Each structure stands twice: as C-alpha cells, then as structure tokens.
C-alpha cells in the first residue's frame with residue numbers, strides 16, 4: 001500500500017495523494033509511476049500537455065561519453081536500456097506509437113587527434129557500456145554505414161558509430177503517456193491550472209486564479225518554472241538554483257530512412273524520425289528576448305545540418321520551433337525529496353537528456369515518496385544543488 005503521509009491535509013478540498021505540477025515528460029512519467037504505485041494522482045498543467053520543452057522536435061536519446069565513468073553515467077546507461085521495454089509496454093497499453101527506435105549515432109571525426117581520442121573512448125565503452133546482458137559499442141570507422149550520411153567532407157578522419165543511441169518522437173511520446181494515464185484509475189490531468197506557489201506547511205498548492213488544492217505529496221515538474229516554485233519555498237532568488245537555456249530546432253520531411261543513425265557533430269544534431277521526418281537542432285542560448293521565437297541562429301543550425309546531411313536540401317522544412325530547457329545549478333537533473341520539506345519532491349533540470357531518463361527518475365521519486373530507500377546519483381540530489389547555490393552566494397533561509 002502507498003505510504004503517503006496524510007497528516008495536515010487541508011479539509012474540504014480535493015486532496016490527491018500525489019499532486020504533480022507540470023505535464024511535460026517529467027510530470028507525465030511521475031504521474032504514471034505514482035499511479036502504478038497505487039496513489040491517487042492529479043496533474044496540474046498551466047497551459048496544455050507538452051506546452052514546454054517536451055513538446056519540441058528533436059527527441060535524441062544519446063549517452064554521455066564513456067570515459068571517466070561515474071554514477072550519473074551508469075544511471076543514464078541503465079535508463080537508456082530500460083526505456084525500450086517501458087516504451088513497448090506503453091505502446092501496448094495505448095495502441096499508439098511513440099516513434100522510438102534504437103538507431104545508433106554517428107559522430108564525424110574532423111582530425112587525427114579526434115580519432116585518437118575516439119579510439120580511447122572505444123576502449124572505455126567496451127568496459128562501461130554493458131548492462132543486463134547487453135553490450136553497446138563506440139566503434140571508430142573510416143566511413144559511415146550509408147553513403148552521404150554524413151557527407152564524406154564532414155569526416156576527414158573517419159566517424160564513430162555508437163550503437164546505444166536512438167530516437168523518440170517527443171510529441172508522440174507525450175501523446176502515448178497521456179493516453180496511458182487516461183486508462184489508469186484515480187488519475188486526473190487538469191490543463192489551464194497555473195500553480196502560483198506551494199505552501200508546504202498546509203500542503204496546499206495556491207493557483208493563480210485563487211484556487212487552492214491540497215495534497216499528500218507534491219512533485220514539482222514544471223520545467224524552467226520549477227526554479228521559481230522552488231525559490232518560493234525558501235531559497236532566493238530562483239536564478240541561483242537553475243536557469244533557462246533557450247534552444248531552437250527545425251523539422252524536415254522528405255525521403256529520409258527512419259532507421260538511419262543520428263548524426264551528431266559539434267553540438268548539431270540531425271535526428272531521423274518515423275514517416276520521413278528529420279529534426280535538426282539546436283541552439284543553446286543563455287540570454288534571449290523571446291523564449292519561443294526562431295531567428296537567424298536557427299538558420300545557422302540548418303546550414304550546418306545541410307553540410308552534414310546534404311539529402312536535407314531535397315526535403316521540406318515543415319516547422320521551426322523554440323523552447324526553454326531547464327538547467328539546474330549543479331548542471332545535472334535536480335531530483336527527489338526537498339531536504340527541508342518532506343512533502344515536496346523536485347523533478348527538473350534534465351537539460352538536454354530528459355527524454356532518455358525521465359522514466360527512471362520518476363521511478364526513484366515515487367519510490368522515495370512511498371518510503372523506499374532509493375539510490376540517486378549524488379549529483380542529482382536536491383541537497384547537492386542547494387550546496388552549489390550556497391557556494392555561489394545564495395542564502396538558504398527557511399520560512
């Protein structure tokens with residue numbers, strides 16, 4: 001049975017066991033895991049499901065480099081591997097496709113010293129990229145598996161093929177999660193519900209329209225806005241605990257095989273998707289005027305993508321998109337129970353890797369809510385981020 005603490009819940013209000021703020025990939029996975037654990041769940045979403053970064057285009061599932069192995073990299077490896085079965089389960093339950101495929105990734109090598117480093121990484125991967133009887137490689141080759149993918153001119157010193165990476169369609173993925181949640185008992189998603197602040201003492205979420213919703217436990221999964229909600233709990237200002245990094249991406253449609261590997265070069269991704277779609281990205285902008293407009297920076301990304309994958313010139317550019325990635329102060333995801341408020345958990349800061357790990361993060365967050373001892377990579381813990389913020393001058397004061 002779930003063990004959410006029912007003390008101090010406000011009377012006369014709807015009081016889900018687990019209230020989740022935000023319906024991106026983090027919040028929806030938190031909802032699925034909480035419902036699986038037997039909790040009643042309410043998701044409050046300011047706008048609509050997928051209104052934030054999760055409603056974007058790219059959907060690359062890529063591992064960290066295999067060198068200097070640590071708990072964070074091991075966690076991500078395990079998540080990238082377990083995702084396959086999770087997606088199969090969600091697709092079976094919903095009858096919908098998330099557009100998932102483990103295609104691998106190609107990394108063009110521009111110079112001999114890049115090749116030498118890649119050969120070392122190949123050895124690192126041989127040692128580290130093995131889990132649950134599965135092995136993945138980081139192999140250095142002279143050419144890619146398919147002519148022109150990437151263009152020969154882009155890889156004068158060869159190319160790496162990693163067999164671990166893959167892709168998922170961000171929007172289809174959210175659609176599948178939503179459909180699965182619709183079929184689960186005691187789960188509700190409320191769109192257009194803007195949470196203004198959280199009062200952990202009375203276990204109440206205060207809404208911008210004046211409404212109040214009680215909870216047994218709250219999971220803050222509001223993307224970049226989580227930092228504001230977090231700071232309202234007692235650490236000021238929000239920018240000390242995390243920031244928003246704008247990213248722009250574009251979507252093409254043409255005669256592009258969805259089985260082709262991702263091409264990744266110098267921060268530029270070319271990600272084939274199902275049905276001839278191919279996403280390219282992304283910018284990384286720490287300062288910006290408009291979080292959702294696209295501009296010449298995206299034109300530069302598209303020009304780089306054309307150089308990497310000339311076939312894109314024959315495809316149609318069907319969408320330009322921009323959004324904000326949540327980056328926590330410690331750079332890693334900020335996950336788990338708040339050290340000062342036992343009924344508050346955080347689930348944000350996935351930055352550029354959320355799609356591959358959200359399900360495992362949610363499993364840990366919900367396990368912790370249920371009273372289990374969970375093993376988070378140390379750099380993911382809320383305490384670690386608070387310490388980073390204090391180290392940079394934030395004053396920690398509890399109301």
Ligand SMILES: Cc1cc2nc3c(=O)[nH]c(=O)nc-3n(C[C@H](O)[C@H](O)[C@H](O)COP(=O)(O)OP(=O)(O)OC[C@H]3O[C@@H](n4cnc5c(N)ncnc54)[C@H](O)[C@@H]3O)c2cc1C
Nearest residue numbers: 022024025026046052053054060195223225247353354355
């Ligand atoms: C251009 C670009 C490319 C990217 N490419 C990749 C990639 O290839 N692979 C990858 O893994 N990741 C990628 N990312 C990162 C990834 O998109 C994010 O890390 C992830 O989507 C964050 O998910 P989230 O659920 O934490 O936040 P979001 O998706 O932003 O969801 C937060 C939700 O909370 C809602 N909300 C906010 N405030 C409130 C409030 N006060 N009350 C109620 N609801 C609220 C928002 O409306 C939103 O729907 C990319 C990001 C960008 C911008």
